[in-house]
Amino acid sequence: MDNIEFYREKINLALKEFFDKKLKEDGKYSPKIRELIENVIEYNMRGGKRIRPAIVIFAYKCFNDKNNEEIIKAAISLELMQAYLLIHDDIIDKSDLRRGKLSMHKIYGKKNEDFGINMAILAGDLCSSYTYDSIIECGFPAKEKNKAIEYLGWIINREIYGQTLDIIPGFSNLSEEDVWKIYELKTATYTTQGPVYLGCVLANAPLDKIKKLQEYATNLGIAFQIQDDLNGIFASVDFIGKPIDSDIREGKKTLIIVKTLELCSKDERKFILKEYGNSSVSEESIIKIRKIIKKCGAYDYCVDKFKELVTKSKNSIADVELLEEGKKYLIEMADYIGGLF
Amino acid sequence: MDNIEFYREKINLALKEFFDKKLKEDGKYSPKIRELIENVIEYNMRGGKRIRPAIVIFAYKCFNDKNNEEIIKAAISLELMQAYLLIHDDIIDKSDLRRGKLSMHKIYGKKNEDFGINMAILAGDLCSSYTYDSIIECGFPAKEKNKAIEYLGWIINREIYGQTLDIIPGFSNLSEEDVWKIYELKTATYTTQGPVYLGCVLANAPLDKIKKLQEYATNLGIAFQIQDDLNGIFASVDFIGKPIDSDIREGKKTLIIVKTLELCSKDERKFILKEYGNSSVSEESIIKIRKIIKKCGAYDYCVDKFKELVTKSKNSIADVELLEEGKKYLIEMADYIGGLF
Numbered sequence: 127m128d129n130i131e132f133y134r135e136k137i138n139l140a141l142k143e144f145f146d147k148k149l150k151e152d153g154k155y156s157p158k159i160r161e162l163i164e165n166v167i168e169y170n171m172r173g174g175k176r177i178r179p180a181i182v183i184f185a186y187k188c189f190n191d192k193n194n195e196e197i198i199k200a201a202i203s204l205e206l207m208q209a210y211l212l213i214h215d216d217i218i219d220k221s222d223l224r225r226g227k228l229s230m231h232k233i234y235g236k237k238n239e240d241f242g243i244n245m246a247i248l249a250g251d252l253c254s255s256y257t258y259d260s261i262i263e264c265g266f267p268a269k270e271k272n273k274a275i276e277y278l279g280w281i282i283n284r285e286i287y288g289q290t291l292d293i294i295p296g297f298s299n300l301s302e303e304d305v306w307k308i309y310e311l312k313t314a315t316y317t318t319q320g321p322v323y324l325g326c327v328l329a330n331a332p333l334d335k336i337k338k339l340q341e342y343a344t345n346l347g348i349a350f351q352i353q354d355d356l357n358g359i360f361a362s363v364d365f366i367g368k369p370i371d372s373d374i375r376e377g378k379k380t381l382i383i384v385k386t387l388e389l390c391s392k393d394e395r396k397f398i399l400k401e402y403g404n405s406s407v408s409e410e411s412i413i414k415i416r417k418i419i420k421k422c423g424a425y426d427y428c429v430d431k432f433k434e435l436v437t438k439s440k441n442s443i444a445d446v447e448l449l450e451e452g453k454k455y456l457i458e459m460a461d462y463i464g465g466l467f
Numbered sequence: 468m469d470n471i472e473f474y475r476e477k478i479n480l481a482l483k484e485f486f487d488k489k490l491k492e493d494g495k496y497s498p499k500i501r502e503l504i505e506n507v508i509e510y511n512m513r514g515g516k517r518i519r520p521a522i523v524i525f526a527y528k529c530f531n532d533k534n535n536e537e538i539i540k541a542a543i544s545l546e547l548m549q550a551y552l553l554i555h556d557d558i559i560d561k562s563d564l565r566r567g568k569l570s571m572h573k574i575y576g577k578k579n580e581d582f583g584i585n586m587a588i589l590a591g592d593l594c595s596s597y598t599y600d601s602i603i604e605c606g607f608p609a610k611e612k613n614k615a616i617e618y619l620g621w622i623i624n625r626e627i628y629g630q631t632l633d634i635i636p637g638f639s640n641l642s643e644e645d646v647w648k649i650y651e652l653k654t655a656t657y658t659t660q661g662p663v664y665l666g667c668v669l670a671n672a673p674l675d676k677i678k679k680l681q682e683y684a685t686n687l688g689i690a691f692q693i694q695d696d697l698n699g700i701f702a703s704v705d706f707i708g709k710p711i712d713s714d715i716r717e718g719k720k721t722l723i724i725v726k727t728l729e730l731c732s733k734d735e736r737k738f739i740l741k742e743y744g745n746s747s748v749s750e751e752s753i754i755k756i757r758k759i760i761k762k763c764g765a766y767d768y769c770v771d772k773f774k775e776l777v778t779k780s781k782n783s784i785a786d787v788e789l790l791e792e793g794k795k796y797l798i799e800m801a802d803y804i805g806g807l808f
Binding site for chain 2: 152156159162214218241243244248251252254259262267268271272276282283287291293294311
């Protein structure tokens with residue numbers, strides 16, 4: 127935990143430095159542009175676990191133990207990408223809150239909802255562009271930066287593909303396999319696989335070790351999504367920073383719901399298909415859905431799966447020869463994610 | 468004209484090759500992902516003047532006369548960027564048509580408008596990511612690719628800033644200076660300045676000549692926007708591929724409207740402030756607005772300005788020592804844009 131907190135601070139400082147430069151250079155165009163950049167900064171600096179950039183740094187440290195500030199500058203690209211995807215996701219999911227404060231389309235949409243959406247599309251686009259800027263501005267050699275950008279593109283494409291599968295209506299026929307595909311495309315790629323690869327590539331790691339680290343990443347990324355989904359239905363609003371009914375209201379395609387539909391009774395299934403994805407679902411129905419999820423065994427199934435994946439993740443690097451510091455950090459990260467639920 | 472057509476064909480072929488690879492590699496994930504990529508392809512291959520990639524190639528040919536297919540592969544990045552920006556713009560402007568066919572949010576929004584917007588956000592995001600992919604995949608050395616990506620970021624940031632100024636409500640107090648700022652940020656950067664710079668950078672052109680070519684680019688880019696605005700009010704739907712009332716309906720901030728508000732009578736001004744930006748403006752009011760624009764002298768002012776800028780653009784490179792072929796192409800391009808109105 128201490129190391130994660132230590133690097134979280136460093137990541138926040140690097141983000142601040144990146145934004146200060148943008149504000150100084152581009153804020154001068156016009157007060158409204160300055161306001162846009164300031165809103166993007168506020169959104170990014172609200173907090174957040176900074177898991178993705180931390181993983182970049184930790185993977186890098188598996189192969190390079192020099193104190194290199196440039197890896198922190200490169201790592202913030204993942205945080206900017208995260209902001210980009212969240213801003214657009216919140217429009218798509220009609221989420222009003224993010225990290226306990228207004229989502230971007232709500233910040234701009236106080237008087238006019240359409241204007242809010244339009245400005246949030248642009249704010250997301252700006253974070254997308256900043257993502258690449260941050261790699262270009264870091265001090266790695268051109269060849270490594272190119273590889274990093276190539277991989278950023280790979281991550282973003284897959285995230286968009288996963289998001290596409292996620293928002294296409296209907297989950298009544300969704301299989302567990304479909305959900306795994308969404309998880310792998312939408313979450314594992316940009317939460318863990320991408321960050322691990324970015325750190326490896328910038329450290330010029332050998333391919334066989336990258337492969338082992340990818341096993342760590344895939345298992346941990348899917349574990350992360352499962353806890354996120356569990357928290358999305360069972361945690362308190364203070365803990366996740368958005369209303370707890372949002373996953374149910376949005377009809378999010380999660381392992382827990384697919385498993386519930388598989389295990390529950392016919393009547394319960396009918397009830398869930400009616401209420402899950404109902405944007406004005408009642409408090410009462412939410413409580414009933416929660417009960418069904420626990421009673422039918424889907425809850426325990428997901429918690430077990432989550433724990434199993436975290437363990438698998440740690441085991442996959444246990445015997446790999448890596449620099450001690452980086453390896454220790456990656457194990458700490460797996461434990462940290464293991465403790466999120 | 469012949470050369471522009473010749474390269475348009477080459478650009479279309481390079482785009483097709485780029486997309487074929489994406490479809491083959493990523494289309495396999497799922498039929499719905501394949502459909503998304505196919506929609507992006509159809510949108511990109513509808514036609515379009517391909518001015519931006521052509522300018523990349525022509526600027527490159529001012530400094531390098533070897534037949535290099537890689538410059539065409541790099542140039543398509545500007546076309547992908549254009550698709551990205553147009554898809555998101557069409558959501559923002561609520562435009563139903565693009566290049567004579569349905570805009571992306573309309574393709575996906577036949578049954579459900581919100582779903583259409585959500586999918587168009589993702590389709591635009593995908594084109595954004597493809598923009599960078601196309602540079603990464605071309606065969607230039609890493610250092611040049613980095614410079615190109617740095618500049619792509621510069622272009623996109625400025626386009627977003629310009630778009631921000633454009634969509635912030637109100638034009639009653641807009642000055643000619645404000646409009647120039649929007650034109651420079653929103654159009655010149657990505658229509659001409661960016662493409663010229665990209666071609667120069669990939670050809671390793673000397674800084675003093677890049678500066679001269681930027682003069683050419685800035686003048687031509689603003690000229691391009693003025694004709695686009697004039698056509699947006701006066702051309703036929705067949706010519707511009709979208710309804711001719713859309714600029715009036717959207718209340719687009721253009722030189723022609725600012726100039727009209729400055730030159731027309733008090734009553735006419737009142738009428739325009741009421742009707743310009745009215746999303747359900749009547750046919751009758753459109754005809755009246757057109758008449759006011761012509762009568763007060765704003766129309767002639769803009770046409771003169773347009774011609775003056777095209778001439779200025781050509782003059783700015785007339786005496787610069789450049790390779791004959793490239794220079795000839797750039798002059799042809801200025802004449803081509805000069806003939807668009």
